[in-house]
Amino acid sequence: MQLTKDTNILIIGLGVMGGxxxxxLSKQGYRIxxxxxxxxxxxYALDEGMIEAGATEIREDWISEAELIVFALYPLTFxxxxxxxxxxxxxxxxxxxxxxxxxxxxxxxxxxxxxxxxFISAHPMAGRERSGVAFSDDSVFxxxxxxxxxxxxxxxxxxxxxxxxxxxxxxxxxxRLSAKKHDSMIAFLSQLTHxxxxxxxxxxxxxxxxxxxxxxxxxxxxxxxxxxxxxxxLFLLNKDALLAEMDAFAxxxxxxxxxxxxxxxxxxxxxxxxxxxxxxxxxxxxxxxxP
Amino acid sequence: MQLTKDTNILIIGLGVMGGxxxxxLSKQGYRIxxxxxxxxxxxYALDEGMIEAGATEIREDWISEAELIVFALYPLTFxxxxxxxxxxxxxxxxxxxxxxxxxxxxxxxxxxxxxxxxFISAHPMAGRERSGVAFSDDSVFxxxxxxxxxxxxxxxxxxxxxxxxxxxxxxxxxxRLSAKKHDSMIAFLSQLTHxxxxxxxxxxxxxxxxxxxxxxxxxxxxxxxxxxxxxxxLFLLNKDALLAEMDAFAxxxxxxxxxxxxxxxxxxxxxxxxxxxxxxxxxxxxxxxxP
Numbered sequence: 001m002q003l004t005k006d007t008n009i010l011i012i013g014l015g016v017m018g019g020x021x022x023x024x025l026s027k028q029g030y031r032i033x034x035x036x037x038x039x040x041x042x043x044y045a046l047d048e049g050m051i052e053a054g055a056t057e058i059r060e061d062w063i064s065e066a067e068l069i070v071f072a073l074y075p076l077t078f079x080x081x082x083x084x085x086x087x088x089x090x091x092x093x094x095x096x097x098x099x100x101x102x103x104x105x106x107x108x109x110x111x112x113x114x115x116x117x118x119f120i121s122a123h124p125m126a127g128r129e130r131s132g133v134a135f136s137d138d139s140v141f142x143x144x145x146x147x148x149x150x151x152x153x154x155x156x157x158x159x160x161x162x163x164x165x166x167x168x169x170x171x172x173x174x175x176r177l178s179a180k181k182h183d184s185m186i187a188f189l190s191q192l193t194h195x196x197x198x199x200x201x202x203x204x205x206x207x208x209x210x211x212x213x214x215x216x217x218x219x220x221x222x223x224x225x226x227x228x229x230x231x232x233x234l235f236l237l238n239k240d241a242l243l244a245e246m247d248a249f250a251x252x253x254x255x256x257x258x259x260x261x262x263x264x265x266x267x268x269x270x271x272x273x274x275x276x277x278x279x280x281x282x283x284x285x286x287x288x289x290x291p
Numbered sequence: 292m293q294l295t296k297d298t299n300i301l302i303i304g305l306g307v308m309g310g311x312x313x314x315x316l317s318k319q320g321y322r323i324x325x326x327x328x329x330x331x332x333x334x335y336a337l338d339e340g341m342i343e344a345g346a347t348e349i350r351e352d353w354i355s356e357a358e359l360i361v362f363a364l365y366p367l368t369f370x371x372x373x374x375x376x377x378x379x380x381x382x383x384x385x386x387x388x389x390x391x392x393x394x395x396x397x398x399x400x401x402x403x404x405x406x407x408x409x410f411i412s413a414h415p416m417a418g419r420e421r422s423g424v425a426f427s428d429d430s431v432f433x434x435x436x437x438x439x440x441x442x443x444x445x446x447x448x449x450x451x452x453x454x455x456x457x458x459x460x461x462x463x464x465x466x467r468l469s470a471k472k473h474d475s476m477i478a479f480l481s482q483l484t485h486x487x488x489x490x491x492x493x494x495x496x497x498x499x500x501x502x503x504x505x506x507x508x509x510x511x512x513x514x515x516x517x518x519x520x521x522x523x524x525l526f527l528l529n530k531d532a533l534l535a536e537m538d539a540f541a542x543x544x545x546x547x548x549x550x551x552x553x554x555x556x557x558x559x560x561x562x563x564x565x566x567x568x569x570x571x572x573x574x575x576x577x578x579x580x581x582p
Contacts, residue, residue, distance in 0.1 A: 028382040085445035090434050125505055145503055175502070187493045189508045195547055196487060196511065200316045201566035203543035204479045204536065211466070212436055217480045217573070219510040220487065230564035232556045241552060242565055245495065250541065252494035256486055257537050260530060275492035276556045278516040281501045282508070 001067060001094065001157065003164045004272060005029050010066035012081065014041045014054070017098050017124065019136025020074030022050040024169045027138070033062050038109075049064045050136075071097045074230055075105045075237055082112040091116030094158055096165065098124050100186060102149045102179040104237040120162040123148040123182065124171065127190075138170060146171035149182050185203055187241035191199070192249060194231060197224040225274045292358060292385065292448065294455045296320050301357035303372065305332045305345070308389050308415065309340055309363030310427025313341040317461045318429070324353050331349055332424045341427075355381045359456075362388045365521055366396045371404040382407030385449055387456065389415050391477060393440045393470035395528040404576060411449040412440040413457065414473065418481075422518055429461060437462035440473050477534035483540060486533070488515040 001007075009025065010016045014036035021031050023044060034054040042054030055062070063069070069089070071078045078097060089095065095117065099105045106121050109165060113119055126144040146166030150159045159176070166174045177185070200217075201224035235242055259267040292298075300316065302309045305327035313323050313336060325345040327333060333345030346353070354360070360380070362369045369388060380386065386408065397412050404410055417435040437457030441450045450467070457465045468476070492515035514528045518543075526533055551560040 107463050125503065127507075144505070147503070172336060173502070176505070185497070185500065185503050188497070189500060189504055191508045193491070193511045195544070196491065197507075198562055198566040199540060199544045199547055200484070200487065201569050202562060203540045206476070206479070209476065209480060211464070212416065212438070213480055213573050214418070214435070216418075216484045216488075216514050216573060219513055220484045221566075221570050221573060222510055223507050224566040226563045226567055228560040228567070231563060232559040235551055235559060236554060236556060239554070243548065243552060246544070246551075248547070249490060249494045250544060253486070253490045253537070253544075256490055257534065257541070260526055260537075261534060263527060263530070265527060267517040268523040268526060271489055271493060272522060274515045275489040275512075275515040276517055276519070278492050279512050282512060284506050284509060 001161055003068070003161055003168060005031075008065050008067045009033070010035065010062055010069045010258075011051075012036070012069060013048045013072040013077070014038075014045055014051075014133050015072060016131050016133065016135045018070070018135035019045065019050065019099075020126075020138045020140065021070055021124075021169060023048070023136055023137035024141060026050050026052075028168065030168075033059075033066070035059060035062065037214070044133055048096060058085060060088055062089045068091060068161075069093060069095045073097075073098045074233055075101060078105065079108050079112075083107055086112040087114055089114050089117045091234075093117050094161065095119050096122050096162055098122065099156055100190070100234050101238040102182045103241075106149065106151060106179055118155060118158045120154050120158045121151075121179075122162050122166065123147045123149065123186075124166070124169070125266070126171075129223070129225060130225075131230070141170040141172075143172050145173045145175065147182060148174065148176050149178055149179050150176060151179065183238050184244075187238055187245045191235060191238060191242045192245045194223050194226060195220050195235075195246060196249070198226060200224065214233060292452055294359070294452055294459060296322075299356050299358045300324070301326065301353055301360045302342075302363055302366070303327070303360060303423050305329075305336055305342075305362040305443055307361060307422050307424065307426045308335065309361070310341065310388075310424035311417075311429045312361055312363060312415075312460060313433060314339070314427055315429035317341050317343075319459065321459075324350075324357070326350060326353065335424055344369075349376055349379070351379055354379045357384060358444065359452075360384060360386045362386060364388075365524055366390045366392060369396065370403075373400055376406055377403040380405050380408045384408050385452065386410050387413050387453055389413065390392050391525050392529040393473045394532075396453075397440065397442060397470055401442070409444075409446060409449045411445050411453040412442075412470075413453050414438045414440065414477075415457070415460065420514075420516060422521070432461040432463075433465050436464045436466065438468050440464065440470050440471060442469060442470065472549070474529050474532045475535075478529055478536045482522075482526060482529060482533045483536045485514050486526075486537060487516060487540070488512050489517060491515065544565065 012232045031052045034051045045051045126140040148162045163174045203223050302325045322343045325342045378461045417431040439453045454465045492512050
């Protein structure tokens with residue numbers, strides 16, 4: 001199977017991510033059908049020219065005609081959908097997702113697949129702070145990472161098509177990771193940072209702090225404005241990896257605290273020199289386009 | 292004493308902050324003298340028209356002629372300077388500073404003042420990541436806070452002049468805080484955030500993380516590139532207040548960890564809703580100008 005303008009693509013779930021997929025693909029002439037729960041989201045997407053057709057109910061004909069189905073649902077909703085409707089998928093259909101956690105999702109989905117249906121998991125690493133199709137915006141894919149997460153059950157053909165989908169959406173870097181490596185990377189880079197931001201925001205109740213706030217505090221707490229339904233679900237599905245990262249952070253934080261308590265200035269400076277050197281590698285590539 | 296274009300102003304220490312003061316004041320016609328350690332910094336400042344005259348050695352005549360002296364030195368350097376040269380200050384001189392911590396500085400400086408010399412402490416909350424006069428830039432004062440930190444030894448006249456200096460420099464909000472309140476605010480908003488950024492950067496040594504980094508992680512670690520000499524000094528001088536904030540953070544972080552370990556989804560959501568609501572108050576005022 002190749003991704004062409006004639007490929008029958010169905011998106012299930014038209015939120016901010018499903019909407020961004022629809023925008024990116026329809027702009028390039030792909031014809032997209034969509035199943036989602038709110039009629040108003042379909043009306044919006046039709047009006048914006050993002051989809052060719054939409055439905056709020058399960059359309060068995062669309063599901064059986066689809067060659068590629070993108071599940072743009074929260075992970076637990078994706079799993080429930082498959083439990084209820086997985087049997088409707090037809091042999092030869094390729095399905096993919098957008099879940100931000102993998103180990104806890106992939107094994108459950110693979111167990112629910114009918115004969116001849118392949119699931120290739122992917123994580124488009126381009127989050128938005130706002131949810132809903134009205135905030136969909138495919139420009140966020142530019143400069144961002146698209147990670148394909150194959151297992152031993154996947155065919156090379158499906159993996160290549162999934163990578164092609166990532167390129168077509170406009171992502172700048174396409175890579176492959178195992179589910180375990182993906183989840184541990186996400187636990188550190190994304191989930192731990194959100195735990196820290198929420199904690200920092202909640203750990204001091206003094207009044208009037210906002211009057212004196214500078215950019216450092218604002219930067220560290222930007223993501224403390226958080227979609228609690230999505231993130232609590234993602235944390236839970238990646239519990240072990242996240243707890244491990246939280247413990248590593250707490251231990252390092254405790255070590256720094258001890259240096260300060262002991263007035264070990266040289267020790268503190270060493271930590272600061274290490275963080276300065278490490279952080280240089282994380283600077284944003286110029287022009288926001290990765291090679 | 293009033294701040295006028297004829298006020299004899301001496302800046303001691305021409306780094307990024309002393310340089311920004313010199314730029315802001317000289318642009319408005321104030322004539323600034325400066326004592327600093329590097330001749331090349333004086334040459335640069337003369338070339339840029341930021342100062343009228345500069346010296347690398349103690350100029351007793353300039354010190355005795357000065358009506359207002361701004362010490363733009365690291366706190367411990369400021370204290371050493373006063374120990375060595377404080378006796379040169381003449382009766383009627385007003386001195387001020389730019390230190391980022393107060394309790395540990397003010398009492399030591401006040402003990403070193405000759406009869407008739409008044410010290411009014413201030414904190415210009417406009418940091419830069421780079422140090423040195425070449426990075427001085429008075430535009431960072433726009434939209435920023437200037438905090439005057441009086442004690443019972445200060446006269447209302449000196450406090451008002453210091454506030455006038457802050458306005459003249461271009462700061463958008465001038466306020467007064469006690470040393471204790473200032474230090475606890477700074478421990479939370481500024482020092483704790485730097486401890487967290489350094490820790491986050493140092494707590495995971497996995498390779499290739501930078502390939503997958505998104506904006507959240509970059510935002511939380513921007514200040515992990517840190518001037519280790521200045522910050523270790525500031526941490527040490529504010530040790531008790533910073534340890535208290537670190538402990539409050541660690542406790543809250545541990546509480547969130549427990550919610551995750553217990554799979555208490557409702558508890559996690561509650562923390563996230565609280566952080567979301569609190570963070571809204573910290574959004575940057577539109578246009579970067581505070582009322």
